[in-house]
Amino acid sequence: MRIAICDDLEADRASLRAALNSIPALFAGTATEVREYVSGEALLMETEDNGAVFDLIFLDIYMGGITGMDTAKELRQLGASAPVIFLTTSPDFAVESYEVNAAGYLLKPIQLEKLSALISHLLTSVERPRVCIQSGRRRRYVFLDDILFAESDNHSLAIHLSGGEILPCSEKLSDLAARLDGRFLRCHQSYLVNMAHVADVVEDFILKDGRRVPIRTRERREIADAYYRFFVTHTLSAL
Known part of the structure; x- marks a missing residue:
């Protein structure tokens, strides 16, 4: 499984990575790679220019430059179908997140119980084998x-x-x-x-x-x- 974390705050990226590492089901029986991006532009460039494909994408909504919501819209236009989970300090974009078929919406600071429950729900749908x-x-x-x-x-x-x-x-x-x-x-x-x-x-x-x-x-x-x-x-x- 390939996971992308897109957040302009290093501390928040590190916190989410640590939380993901504490979820055993995410790493059991499969090779899991977590990649970090400091901006929506960086993630879009990796997707469009280098053909990066992910099974799960975490997007912070409020970032310098392009927002996480606009990043998700452009990812969908590029053909990315991976589940997107939005991360933010405000629920203001909750309704708009449905426009990009968001898989989840988590408020910061991330609660491990809610993250774990969401991951468990998604695992069956994102585990399509790749080559x-x-x-x-x-x-x-x-x-x-x-x-x-x-x-x-x-x-x-x-x-x-x-x-x-x-x-x-x-x-x-x-x-x-x-x-x-x-x-x-x-x-x-x-x-x-x-x-x-x-x-x-x-x-x-x-x-x-x-x-x-x-x-x-x-x-x-x-x-x-x-x-x-x-x-x-x-x-x-x-x-």
Whole structure:
């Protein structure tokens, strides 16, 4: 989990970090990284220019320069969907916080009990697994469920994401496959498919958006059976 703390007061950032460190559920069984920003501008620059992606964002509302509320609005415009928790000494912005789909609103000084309760409530929704992808000079943290399929062409790799984005990568397809979970299937020498996005199997995998992903001819039955087992397990677990 990657957490951003954006507050122009060093003492308040340190206090929140200490409070987060005292919540066992936040760090149990997962690698958690907490990054601090002294202004909304710094957080927006990191998000827009460096592709930083967070699972949870704490924003102080009253900061020098751009306010936390305006920072949240710009983050949403940049496509950031992480839960935002506002921190402030005044409840004046409580109503406006709903415009950016805020996950919470905590008054300073932060009460550990309220922070812990809010974190516990959010954990189930923010714990979507990611994979780190090196794309050119940028490092991207991609949700696994956003990956439709990956295709290899000579020495280049293209990762197709939901929404139409194609992420170029120099990694080998076999190395990428080794870092993914059981929903991904190596169905062809040059293709890897996310079975959760498959709608049908004919000669190829037919994705829910209509695109086709080739299946290795000599192993078509085995690959189709592997998808069938995934489909049955996935369907039963959703009941």
